Every structure is written in structure tokens, then in C-alpha cells.
Amino acid sequence: MNATPEVTFEPTPGSTADGTAGDTPEATPASDDPAVSDQVIAATQAALAGEHACVYGYGVVGAYLSDDAQTAAREDLAAHESQRDLLRGYLSALDAVPEAASPAYALPFTVDDAASARAFAGELEDRLAAVYLDLVASGPGLDLRRMAADALVASALRRRRWTGEVSAFPGLDEREGAPGG
Amino acid sequence: MNDRLTPPRRRILAALAGVPLLSLTLTGCTGTPPGKRTLRGAGEEADARVRWHAARTEQNLLVLHAATIARHSELEDAVEPFSSHHRQHVDALVGDGPLPLLARLDVIGSADTGGDVLGRLERLDAELPEVPDDPGQALTAVRAAELAASEAHLTDCLEASSPRLAALLASVAAAEAAHDAGLGAR
Numbered sequence: 608m609n610a611t612p613e614v615t616f617e618p619t620p621g622s623t624a625d626g627t628a629g630d631t632p633e634a635t636p637a638s639d640d641p642a643v644s645d646q647v648i649a650a651t652q653a654a655l656a657g658e659h660a661c662v663y664g665y666g667v668v669g670a671y672l673s674d675d676a677q678t679a680a681r682e683d684l685a686a687h688e689s690q691r692d693l694l695r696g697y698l699s700a701l702d703a704v705p706e707a708a709s710p711a712y713a714l715p716f717t718v719d720d721a722a723s724a725r726a727f728a729g730e731l732e733d734r735l736a737a738v739y740l741d742l743v744a745s746g747p748g749l750d751l752r753r754m755a756a757d758a759l760v761a762s763a764l765r766r767r768r769w770t771g772e773v774s775a776f777p778g779l780d781e782r783e784g785a786p787g788g
Numbered sequence: 789m790n791d792r793l794t795p796p797r798r799r800i801l802a803a804l805a806g807v808p809l810l811s812l813t814l815t816g817c818t819g820t821p822p823g824k825r826t827l828r829g830a831g832e833e834a835d836a837r838v839r840w841h842a843a844r845t846e847q848n849l850l851v852l853h854a855a856t857i858a859r860h861s862e863l864e865d866a867v868e869p870f871s872s873h874h875r876q877h878v879d880a881l882v883g884d885g886p887l888p889l890l891a892r893l894d895v896i897g898s899a900d901t902g903g904d905v906l907g908r909l910e911r912l913d914a915e916l917p918e919v920p921d922d923p924g925q926a927l928t929a930v931r932a933a934e935l936a937a938s939e940a941h942l943t944d945c946l947e948a949s950s951p952r953l954a955a956l957l958a959s960v961a962a963a964e965a966a967h968d969a970g971l972g973a974r
Contacts, residue, residue: 736962743958744951756945756958760938763962764969773970775873776880777962778955 648703650738650745651694654755657738658691659708664731667714671724680728683765690758697751729770733780736762740778831949836888838944842957843881845937849964850874852917852933856926859919863927866974870934870967877960884953931968938964 665687669680695705718727739762742755763777774780853871857864920926941961948954 740955744955749946759958760962760965763966767966767969773966775876776959779959
């Protein structure tokens with residue numbers, strides 16, 4: 608896989624909208640402070656970028672798996688697509704333009720067999736957990752916080768299924784200063 | 789079980805320090821007349837209660853784990869790695885900020901003090917939770933407790949006014965949902 612850019616979960620400045628979701632959830636932050644809105648939008652865009660990367664990444668993962676594992680990868684891909692669309696809906700509700708996916712992503716390591724595909728799925732979920740943790744902390748809007756916390760739980764469950772490992776602090780362990788970060 | 793993620797408390801706290809914080813609507817209490825609770829004071833007091841509730845939830849899990857392992861030693865390999873997580877959760881919660889006035893954590897094991905939960909319970913003359921005679925049912929009970937704790941932490945997460953505490957609680961909730969799944973896969 609020689610595509611660029613790297614699988615990164617940072618927002619992609621300057622990108623354009625690539626569609627909006629049918630859902631229009633209540634995502635308005637409880638504060639009128641524009642700095643709060645900016646931070647909520649930035650964290651939501653980062654989560655969307657993470658879901659874009661996962662949608663791309665699980666396509667790669669599934670290509671190296673077969674049978675039940677491939678079915679599981681398809682199910683996880685569908686879950687990430689659904690979550691991507693949900694985040695687009697939140698951003699639209701916040702009057703923000705959802706950022707687009709990159710055409711392709713560079714992988715953090717070579718994925719060329721089932722074992723490396725599983726490890727890559729675990730890596731995707733590790734990175735995704737960290738951006739959802741930021742979203743939990745991004746503002747006082749409880750609907751958004753609950754959605755992000757639920758997504759963090761779902762990510763930890765997928766990670767366990769792909770790697771057999773359970774982190775003591777999903778989303779935090781991946782940070783600089785913490786083990787594995 | 790890979791237990792490479794056994795962080796000293798300071799490392800988790802350092803990681804939490806990287807979580808974006810918003811304290812935009814909370815004000816300091818300088819010059820506040822005695823007896824008048826500030827918004828910040830009210831938020832901190834509420835967070836202390838949330839922290840305390842979460843720490844007690846972790847304490848109860850540690851006690852259940854210890855009682856389960858004491859009754860069914862064959863479950864130790866499955867349960868103990870997650871006991872280690874709970875000790876880390878206790879440390880992170882207690883290290884996150886103040887607990888309510890007069891709150892004490894008598895029984896809690898921690899990553900620093902080790903896991904002699906049963907010894908501490910005995911000294912306190914406290915009762916152990918009942919553990920089913922059947923090891924399969926005992927494991928099912930631990931799984932149910934992990935899942936209930938996860939859901940309780942998610943509820944606490946929504947009540948936390950501190951973004952950092954909310955993030956910590958969401959992370960702990962995620963770990964415990966994965967504990968349930970991990971124990972179910974055995």
C-alpha cells in the first residue's frame with residue numbers, strides 16, 4: 608500500500624464537504640461561548656477524520672482476512688460508516704462543514720497477511736479511542752458527550768476482539784506520557 | 789492477557805493532562821462572602837461526589853474479584869489481570885481530584901499498595917460478597933458486575949462537570965465493557 612497521507616486522526620484543514628448525513632442530532636453546546644463551539648467542532652472534526660481513516664483501514668483489513676474474520680471486518684466497517692455519518696450530522700447541526708476523507712492513507716506498518724491485518728485493526732481502534740476521548744472532554748453538551756463515550760466503549764470492544772488485549776485506560780494509554788503512547 | 793499497560797499513577801495523570809480542558813464558565817471564589825457557594829465550588833463538590841461514587845464502584849469490583857479468586861483459584865488467571873486494572877482505576881480516580889469531606893477509602897487496593905483486599909477486609913471485619921459454588925456462574929457474576937460498573941461510569945461521565953473527570957470515567961467505562969467481553973471469550 609503506497610498511498611498517502613499517513614493514517615492520521617488530525618482534522619484535515621482546507622478539505623471540502625463530501626456529503627451530509629440524514630441524521631440531524633441535537634449537538635448544540637450548552638455554552639454560547641464561541642471558544643467552546645470552536646473546540647467542540649474541532650474535536651468532532653477530529654473524530655470524523657478518525658472514522659474516515661477507519662473506513663479506509665477496515666477495507667484493507669478485510670482484504671487479508673477470510674470467512675468469519677472477514678465478515679467481522681465488514682461489520683466493523685459498517686459500524687464505522689454509520690458513525691461517520693452520525694458525526695457528519697452532528698457537525699451540520701453545529702453549522703460546520705464536515706471535512707472530507709482523504710483519497711487514501713499511508714499505513715503505519717506493512718499489512719500483508721491476516722496477523723498484520725488484525726494488528727492494524729487494533730491500531731486503528733487505539734487511535735480512534737484517543738480522538739473520542741478528546742471529544743468526551745471537549746464540551747458540556749451531554750448528547751455529544753454520551754455519543755462520544757459510547758463510541759469509545761465500542762472501539763475498546765472492537766480492539767479486544769481483534770487483538771485479544773484489553774487496555775486499562777482506552778483512549779488514554781495511547782497518549783504521550785502513558786504506556787504505549 | 790497482555791498486562792504491559794500497567795501504568796504508574798503519575799503516567800496516567802500525565803496523559804490526562806493532555807486532555808483538552810474547558811473551564812470557561814467556572815469562576816474562582818476570591819472575595820466570595822462566607823456561606824455563599826460559588827459555581828466553581830458547587831461543580832467541584834459535585835465532581836467530588838462523582839469521583840467518590842466511581843471509586844467505590846471500583847472498590848466493590850476489587851472485593852468481588854478477590855472473593856471470586858479466593859473461592860475459585862482456577863479463575864485467577866482470568867480475573868486477576870482485570871483486578872490490576874481496577875487498582876489502577878482507583879489510583880487514577882483518587883489522584884484526579886478531591887473526594888467529599890470525610891470520605892475515606894478503607895478497603896481499596898491500589899497499584900501502589902498491592903492487592904491484599906481480603907486481608908484489609910478481614911481487619912475491617914467486613915463481609916465478603918457471596919460467590920456461586922459453580923465457577924462458571926461465578927465468572928458470570930463477575931461479568932455482570934463489570935458491565936454494571938461500565939454503565940454506572942457512563943452515567944457518572946455525564947454528571948461530571950470537569951472535562952478531565954468525564955474523560956477518565958469514559959475510559960474506565962470502556963475498559964470494563966471490554967473486561968466483560970474478555971471474560972466471556974474464555
